[in-house]
Amino acid sequence: MRATMSPSLLLTVAITVLLAFAFLGTRSIWDPDEGRYTNVALNMLESGDWLHPMRNEHIGHWTKPPLTYWVVGASIGAFGYNPWAARLPVALAYLACVWAVWRIARRWLPGEENRAALIYATMFLPFGAAQMITTDFLLSAALSVAMMGWIESRYDDPQRSRRWVLLMWAAFGVAFMTKGPPALLPLLVVVACIRLLPAPRAASVFHWSGLLVFIAVAMPWYAIVVHRTPGLLDYFLGRELVARVATSDFGRHGEWYGWLEIYLPTLVLGSLPWTVSLWRWLRSLGASLRSWKSAQTRSEDSVGLILFLWVLIPLVVFCLARSRLPLYLLPLFTPLALIVARQIHRDDRGFPSMRWIGVWVLLLVGLRLASAFWSTHKDAAEWAEAIRARVPYPVTEVAFVEDMARYGVHLHLQARVDKLSLRPIKLDPFDGEYDTDLDTELADLDTDIVFICKQTHWDEIRRNIEARGRTVTVYGSPYQDRILFGVSLPNS
Structure with a gap:
């Protein structure tokens, strides 16, 4: 056994803030994705019309709900026309995910919360995505908070449990305003866990008060724009929901093997430098799956089962869908970071030294700085x-x-x-x-x-x-x- 000291909360916060904000505005906006999102946000800011996402005065841009445009436009309005302001909401979403991992780990792995947060903060995909203006990190932050709310509701007394459930539904509403129906995928995880792991003290997840909170957060914008824009509902349901899931019309690796081509490298490289711990977890899954056949064992290892389902169910849906991109998996890195922290703790191998982590952090920051000087036609x-x-x-x-x-x-x-x-x-x-x-x-x-x-x-x-x-x-x-x-x- 290698005994190592857990990083202090102050050190964990310092490293996370460094990774969130280092050279945040050094790289200019890259097209097409960053350009598209900032352009729509600026059109809202300059026109004063915050309801209708527009590419310009001629045509709307309805591929995503408006929350990303709202926060990017508001940030630019507050801090000026510069890449730092445009990326600030994404950096804050990265910090929110780190906090959610820390909070969940404090519940599940007392004493390991700083390590868990540091694991998430230093994973390659979350770090890289923290400087990319897309919907994915805002979605990940909302879903991480939603799952945190549900997890806390399982352990608290009935009155406080209800508050956590309301937080869960509010966060799902924010997620829905970020990316629409795909944001509700983790609800399948919640339903599966409720069936496999009853928690008698927990408040009902589907109580009317929670659903009312979700409707109040998620539905008003949709109701207004669908009422005002003929044909928009058909577009949302047909093009943005059914076509993205069931067809390869968008040219996003819709081949039968596309999930393997996109998601396997994303998981392997995106989880660096903690990939080996995930591999050890995968190797132990066979024994865990056999033991979970027993209700008593499921109850004793509820954390392990919840984490497994939290990764498995969305991943299966992503693989079956015909539209596949690496950042679709970003919300899964919250449970993956918790899995790594738990696996390191269970293996009793000791946490890597802070000197080793410091070298990795410097490498990440160096890569971010180097990207600012990379010449590309998308600049x-x-x-x-x-x-x-x-x-x-x-x-x-x-x-x-x-x-x-x-x-x-x-x-x-x-x-x-x-x-x-x-x-x-x-x-x-x-x-x-x-x-x-x-x-x-x-x-x-x-x-x-x-x-x-x-x-x-x-x-x-x-x-x-x-x-x-x-x-x-x-x-x-x-x-x-x-x-x-x-x-x-x-x-x-």
């Missing part, structure tokens, strides 16, 4: 700087013609962004590929717009614009094989 700040250097007037709008729209430019240039089709299109009011078409944009031409297209499309686009009686002016040399140009009326 919205470089696009903004290229536009400033070439265009001789203040730009209020950037229109990408038949090209990937760099929506992150909105934050760095404080200019609206459009994606234009060269040919006339019928706009999808919910989430079409294009924001509008070139004809529509030219009909309402603003002299402060800069257009961008690939060099390979330049001759065709120029001929189309000139055929419409407009004059084209090229600005500077090409940037990343793109032509930057302005459009004006003759003699204007």
